[in-house]
Amino acid sequence: MKHQPSTRQLERIAYRRGRAIRSVLLAAASTAVVGTLLAVGITGAPGWDRVKQSFFDPDAAVKYLPEILEGLWLNLKLLVVCATLALTLGLIIAVLRTLRGPVFFPVRALATGYTYSFRGLPLIIVIYLFAFGIPGLRLNGTPDVLWLGAAAIIVTYGAYLAEVFRAGIESVHPSQISAARSLGLSYPQAMRHVVLPQAVRRVSPPLLNDTVALQKDVGLISLAGPIDAIRAAQIGVAQDANFTPYIVAGVLFVLLALPLIGVTDWVTLRAARRQNAGT
Amino acid sequence: MLLECHQVRKVFGDNVILDGLSLDVGEHEVVALIGASGSGKSTLLRCVNLLTEIDDGTIHLDGDEITDPRADPDQVRQRIGLVFQSYNLFPHMTVLDNITLAPVRVHKKPLTEARDQARQWLDRVGLADKAGSYPDRLSGGQQQRVAIVRALVNNPRLLLLDEVTSALDPELVGEVLTMIRDLKGEGMTMVLATHEMGFAKQVADRVAFLDGGKVLEQGPPEQVLGDPVEARTRQFLARIIEAGRL
CATH class of the missing domain: 1.20.5 (Single alpha-helices involved in coiled-coils or other helix-helix interfaces)
Known part of the structure; x- marks a missing residue:
C-alpha cells in the first residue's frame, strides 16, 4: 500500500x-x-574607454591568436612532461623520507633538506639559476634552455608534491602495515601494495590541485626565453603597444585549466563521499 | 613443542609489560590467554609474530630461534598467522584481493590458483557472495572471518588470535567463534587472547592467566576457570563474573 x-x-x-x-x-x-x-x-x-582600447581590442586579439595558440601548445606539452616527472619525483622523495634506520640517514637527510629548501625558494629564482646558471658553467652537453627551465619547474613542484604524498603516507594507520607484515610481506611490498594505494587515493584532491597550479606556473618558463603562450603574447604587446594579447593568453590558460579543475572537483567529491561511507 | 617462549621480557619506557614470561605450546594445542587489560596478552602475540622486538629471552618456533637477530622476520611471519581485534583488512582491496595478496606476492602462487583457493575458503565460511565486495560493505563478523581466511591461506603452522571478537556486536560473536571451533577440529595450533571466558572454556586445551608480565597460573580450563589456585586469578575471575561474562 x-x-x-x-x-x-x-x-x-x-x-x-x-x-x-x-x-x-x-x-x-x-x-x-x-x-x-x-x-x-x-x-x-573615467578611463574605461582607454582601457577598453588597450586591453580588449578585437583586432589585436585576432592578429596574435595564432602565435599565442602555437605557444600554448608548448605549454601543454611542458605541462604533461613536468606534471608526470614532478609527481614521480615527489613520490620517490616522500617514500625515501619514510625509511627508518641509521643506514638510511644520509638519504633521509638529503630528501628532507631538498623539500625544505625548494619549498622555500621562489620558482622564478630557480628558473634563473637553472636556465642561466647551468649554461654558464660551459659544460659539454648542457641541455637546451627549454629543458633546464622545465627541470627547474619539476624540481620545485617535486618538493611540494613530496610533502603532499608524505602526508598521505602518514595518514595510513600503522595497523595496516602490521597487517601486511604479519602476512609475510616485506616493507617495500607493504608500502607498494598496502600503504601507497591508500595514501595516493586520500591525497589525490590536493595533488590535482597542485597540478592546476603547475599548469599556470609552466608559463614562467617564458622568463628563460622559450616562446610559450605568455612569451608570444608579450611579443605582440611590445609590437603594437596593446595589452590585448595578454588577455587572450589569460583566457586560454583559464580554458586549459577548466578540464583539470573539473576533474579535481569530481575526485574531491568522490573522496569525500567514500570517507563518509566509513572505512 | 611448536612454540617455546622462554623468559620473554618487553619494556615500553618505564612500563614492564612482559617480565620473564615463559609459555610452551604443543602441536594441535589451543591455548587461551586470559588476564586484565594491559596484562601483556596482545604484546606477547605481537612479540611472537616479531611485530614487536623483545628486550630479553628467547622464542623458538619448531625448534628454530626466531628471536635470533639473523633470522629473517619475513620468513618467520610466513609460518605464523595473526588476526587482529580490529580486523585490519585492506580497505582499498576487494575481499578476494585481500585474501590473495600474500599468496601471490609472498608465496609467488599463480593468480588463478590463489583465487580458486580463496574462493574455496570463502565458500566454506559462507562468504562466497562477498568475494568482490569491499570490506566497508561487510559486517564486523564477516570482516573478521575474512581476516581469519586471509591468515589461513598462507598455511601457517601457528595461528595467533588477538581478541578477535572484542570489537564485534554480541550477535556477531557466534559466527566467528564457530569458525575458530572448526579450526580446532582440524588440528590448527592456536594461541588466542580473549575476554570470552565461556568460549575459552569450550575451545581451549589449556588456559593461561597472565598477571604482572608472567603466566601466573595455567592448566585445563575447568581447573583455571573453575578452581584457580592463585588468589590473583580468583580476584580476576570474580570481577569477570561480576560483569556477567562467565
Whole structure:
C-alpha cells in the first residue's frame, strides 16, 4: 500500500518549498544587483574607454591568436612532461623520507633538506639559476634552455608534491602495515601494495590541485626565453603597444585549466563521499 | 613443542609489560590467554609474530630461534598467522584481493590458483557472495572471518588470535567463534587472547592467566576457570563474573 503523508507532513513539505523558492529569488536578485553595480562601476569609470582600447581590442586579439595558440601548445606539452616527472619525483622523495634506520640517514637527510629548501625558494629564482646558471658553467652537453627551465619547474613542484604524498603516507594507520607484515610481506611490498594505494587515493584532491597550479606556473618558463603562450603574447604587446594579447593568453590558460579543475572537483567529491561511507 | 617462549621480557619506557614470561605450546594445542587489560596478552602475540622486538629471552618456533637477530622476520611471519581485534583488512582491496595478496606476492602462487583457493575458503565460511565486495560493505563478523581466511591461506603452522571478537556486536560473536571451533577440529595450533571466558572454556586445551608480565597460573580450563589456585586469578575471575561474562 502506498504511504499517504499526513496533513502535518504535507504542511511541512509546503513550508519547505516556500522557503526554497524564496531563497532562489533572493539569490537571483542579489546577483543581479552586484552584477549591475560592477558593470556600471567599470564601464562608467573615467578611463574605461582607454582601457577598453588597450586591453580588449578585437583586432589585436585576432592578429596574435595564432602565435599565442602555437605557444600554448608548448605549454601543454611542458605541462604533461613536468606534471608526470614532478609527481614521480615527489613520490620517490616522500617514500625515501619514510625509511627508518641509521643506514638510511644520509638519504633521509638529503630528501628532507631538498623539500625544505625548494619549498622555500621562489620558482622564478630557480628558473634563473637553472636556465642561466647551468649554461654558464660551459659544460659539454648542457641541455637546451627549454629543458633546464622545465627541470627547474619539476624540481620545485617535486618538493611540494613530496610533502603532499608524505602526508598521505602518514595518514595510513600503522595497523595496516602490521597487517601486511604479519602476512609475510616485506616493507617495500607493504608500502607498494598496502600503504601507497591508500595514501595516493586520500591525497589525490590536493595533488590535482597542485597540478592546476603547475599548469599556470609552466608559463614562467617564458622568463628563460622559450616562446610559450605568455612569451608570444608579450611579443605582440611590445609590437603594437596593446595589452590585448595578454588577455587572450589569460583566457586560454583559464580554458586549459577548466578540464583539470573539473576533474579535481569530481575526485574531491568522490573522496569525500567514500570517507563518509566509513572505512 | 611448536612454540617455546622462554623468559620473554618487553619494556615500553618505564612500563614492564612482559617480565620473564615463559609459555610452551604443543602441536594441535589451543591455548587461551586470559588476564586484565594491559596484562601483556596482545604484546606477547605481537612479540611472537616479531611485530614487536623483545628486550630479553628467547622464542623458538619448531625448534628454530626466531628471536635470533639473523633470522629473517619475513620468513618467520610466513609460518605464523595473526588476526587482529580490529580486523585490519585492506580497505582499498576487494575481499578476494585481500585474501590473495600474500599468496601471490609472498608465496609467488599463480593468480588463478590463489583465487580458486580463496574462493574455496570463502565458500566454506559462507562468504562466497562477498568475494568482490569491499570490506566497508561487510559486517564486523564477516570482516573478521575474512581476516581469519586471509591468515589461513598462507598455511601457517601457528595461528595467533588477538581478541578477535572484542570489537564485534554480541550477535556477531557466534559466527566467528564457530569458525575458530572448526579450526580446532582440524588440528590448527592456536594461541588466542580473549575476554570470552565461556568460549575459552569450550575451545581451549589449556588456559593461561597472565598477571604482572608472567603466566601466573595455567592448566585445563575447568581447573583455571573453575578452581584457580592463585588468589590473583580468583580476584580476576570474580570481577569477570561480576560483569556477567562467565
